[in-house]
Amino acid sequence: MQRLLFGAIVPVTLVATWEWSARTGALTLESLSRPSDILRAGYLGLHDGSLLLATGQTFETALLGLAIAALAGILCGAVLGLWPILDRVTSPTVEALRAIPAVALMPLALMMFGFGVGLEASIVTYACVWPILIVTISAVRSIEPRLLEVADALQLSFPERLVKIILPAAMARINVGLRVAAGISLVVAVTVEIVLNPRGLGYALILAQQSLKTDVMYAQLLWLCILGAALNAVLRRFGGGQLVLWRPAR
């Protein structure tokens, strides 16, 4: 509680000064709206649903991209982790592909998918798949070999072995990759919307800026800040054990 109070000193003072200087005319900048106007714009945006609609669009694409990346990254990572020869063959290619900044693929993705979910989700997938793939490879490679022998002795089929032994054993470490990727997915989705894709929060942001609705733009920034913090909190929660299927007992 005390920490919260102390932490509030700086933002509260800043916002109060900002509001006061805007009202007294000490500060007249076109790029700065009054905090009270920003709050009203935010309230209106939430009230008429436009902000939530844009949020939904951004999140659905970010999550879709993340889900595809997770599926592909974990599956390929498991295979490459289990057969080091395949990893040796593919790793130069992986390193080369990984070096391409995902956002640089926007023109190409636009040609392939046109505007819409496909364009954005594909870029998000590309950005997210590498950390998941690399973490999965190392996680699978460090599985206790005895567990794989247990799977051999029980004659488990490959899918059974993957679902019952390999993935649970590697999950704690794969989660780290998933958390990193989840953070990336939101950043990339908003970026694609700002630059190219006419939907979601990023597009709303650029639209507000171009129509000089500075208060709306600030309200959206504030909203993104809240969403980012919430996402972080959720991920940290999961990383702390909820999403992890098991924790070593003391």
Place this chain on the structure above:
Amino acid sequence: MAVSMRGVGLTFAAGSARSRQILANIDLEVRAGEFVCIVGPSGSGKTTLLRMLAGLARPTAGDITFYGEPVVAPSRERAIIFQDYSKALLPWRTVEANVALSLEARKIVRTQRGAIVADLLTKMGLEHAAQQYPGQLSGGMQQRVQIARCLAQDPKILLMDEPFGALDAMTRQTLQDEILQIAADKRTTVVFITHDLEEAIYLGDRVVVLGGTPATIIEAIDVALPRPRDQLTTREDQRFLAHRHRLFGLLVHDRIKRKPNVRSTPGGLD
């Protein structure tokens, strides 16, 4: 014959400069229902032998059959119980779910699993630990879970690799009696690796001694002690003591004999 090994040998890295022969000319037959203990000094290839029986390792010479069928890969009919129980259990599954893994492998429908698992847990004295995770249990309890999981495979043979080697003396004796009981109840064939000579005599119908470099079977003794066996009276039996003397002499003698012509450092393969 449950198990038949003929002229079995194993050479690591055959053909290369680091080539090293571990086992040579192993001829071993195990009757159905027999309890065979294999002893030998550390590094004599006992574990390698057992892994070949399980199908986890392939011999480089000779052949192994199980009820007449050549052993080429692991099979649920041959359950292997590892010494390092903590590594062989699934730490994210409860005791119950660890045992159920074998039933899942056998494609036994979910509705029937509960009763089988409960039965095995009761048999192994684990009924109160059903919902616990392996990491919460003592070593002896963890090894019981592994044995229960192997029994859930419904195997024709139990291959046990120094299963009680890491346990304290009291727990070890309890588990020895439990495994004798299980073997007697189900008439399961058992091949049991140990470096504890008394354990081998106490449990086995036959004790097979590995020795030499590369290791071969240097002796096999019929224990011929009455069953059921008893931790006190069996161990005081004159025949028990005689076997113990004989095995002790063999292994110590073997060790002395081995010393002058040791070519590579033992260890790591046992």
